[in-house]
Amino acid sequence: MSIIEVNHLTKKYGTTEVLKDINLEIYQGEVFGFVGHNGAGKSTFIHTITGITNKSSGSFTIMGFSDRQLNHVKKRIGVMPDVSNLYENMKGLNFLRYMGKLAGDKRNKPELKTLMKEVGLEGAAQKKIKSYSFGMKKKICIAQALLGNPDLIILDEPTSGIDPESAIKIRDLVIKLKEEGKTIFLTSHNLDEIDKVSDRVGILSDGEIKKLGTPRQLKEDKGAGVTISVRTKPILQKDDIQKLSEKMNTDIIFMEAKRDSTLLQVPSEEDLPEVSKKIIQSDVHLYEMKIEERSLEEVFMNA
Numbered sequence: 559m560s561i562i563e564v565n566h567l568t569k570k571y572g573t574t575e576v577l578k579d580i581n582l583e584i585y586q587g588e589v590f591g592f593v594g595h596n597g598a599g600k601s602t603f604i605h606t607i608t609g610i611t612n613k614s615s616g617s618f619t620i621m622g623f624s625d626r627q628l629n630h631v632k633k634r635i636g637v638m639p640d641v642s643n644l645y646e647n648m649k650g651l652n653f654l655r656y657m658g659k660l661a662g663d664k665r666n667k668p669e670l671k672t673l674m675k676e677v678g679l680e681g682a683a684q685k686k687i688k689s690y691s692f693g694m695k696k697k698i699c700i701a702q703a704l705l706g707n708p709d710l711i712i713l714d715e716p717t718s719g720i721d722p723e724s725a726i727k728i729r730d731l732v733i734k735l736k737e738e739g740k741t742i743f744l745t746s747h748n749l750d751e752i753d754k755v756s757d758r759v760g761i762l763s764d765g766e767i768k769k770l771g772t773p774r775q776l777k778e779d780k781g782a783g784v785t786i787s788v789r790t791k792p793i794l795q796k797d798d799i800q801k802l803s804e805k806m807n808t809d810i811i812f813m814e815a816k817r818d819s820t821l822l823q824v825p826s827e828e829d830l831p832e833v834s835k836k837i838i839q840s841d842v843h844l845y846e847m848k849i850e851e852r853s854l855e856e857v858f859m860n861a
């Protein structure tokens with residue numbers, strides 16, 4: 559079942575089309591990562607589907623409600639607010655209590671402290687928000703998005719500007735929320751993070767979705783194939799790979815012969831069993847064969 563459904567959505571600021579014909583479905587219970595460079599349109603997308611700004615054309619629904627009916631579902635959506643909208647003079651815990659009441663959150667003080675701990679704000683409950691670092695402000699924004707126990711959680715760059723240790727905490731939190739059955743939509747320009755946490759990833763570039771799929775699908779994307787490292791004795795040379803390619807009637811590309819292994823590329827992961835079989839049947843001894851993961855970064859760069 560889809561929680562968010564977007565059809566031919568465009569958003570213009572003046573004459574600039576910031577979102578161009580976006581089509582996207584976000585399914586119940588998934589973690590969806592929206593990746594893109596600065597200025598790609600990630601925040602604009604979030605602002606448009608949450609009603610902070612109006613669409614220019616196209617349509618979308620959230621949990622079956624159209625943009626005109628968003629008020630019916632707002633309570634079920636947790637959106638991470640902008641850091642600049644925090645009440646700086648309030649202490650962290652008091653701020654969450656206050657916002658929690660508005661969101662109909664049932665948590666008591668100790669439970670809110672637990673929430674603060676989960677986002678990495680242990681010990682900051684009694685400190686005024688204006689004394690928080692940028693990273694801490696981001697964390698309290700994440701905590702705020704979780705108030706009211708929403709079914710859909712939208713986090714805009716939750717880990718940017720946050721130290722690596724806290725970023726891992728946020729990632730664990732996202733996984734925990736998913737296990738609780740939440741649907742999570744998050745954006746990032748940190749592909750590494752998106753890779754680890756997302757069920758599906760969309761790559762937004764210049765207001766358009768250039769790629770969409772599971773991290774694995776994107777890495778295996780057409781044209782690039784799968785790179786494997788094969789350790790044999792003796793090591794396979796270019797000629798051997800050519801022969802292998804002919805035998806299998808598959809495009810196997812020789813990339814590099816290293817000291818104790820050979821790098822080659824096969825069209826897809828599905829070719830691996832046959833490749834290993836053919837190598838074993840040949841005169842060389844096979845010691846190891848492993849996929850050299852193409853990083854999402856590469857996919858991203860090519861988007």
Ligand SMILES: Nc1ncnc2c1ncn2[C@@H]1O[C@H](COP(=O)(O)OP(=O)(O)O)[C@@H](O)[C@H]1O
Nearest residue numbers: 571572576594595596597598599600601602603
């Ligand atoms: N309120 C606005 N008015 C005019 N242009 C805007 C506004 N908000 C964003 N933009 C422009 O839209 C583009 C996408 O911005 P944004 O959605 O913030 O990208 P991202 O979040 O991916 O970094 C940028 O070129 C930005 O300058």
Ligand SMILES: [Mg+2]
Nearest residue numbers: 600601602714
């Ligand atoms: Mg942004």
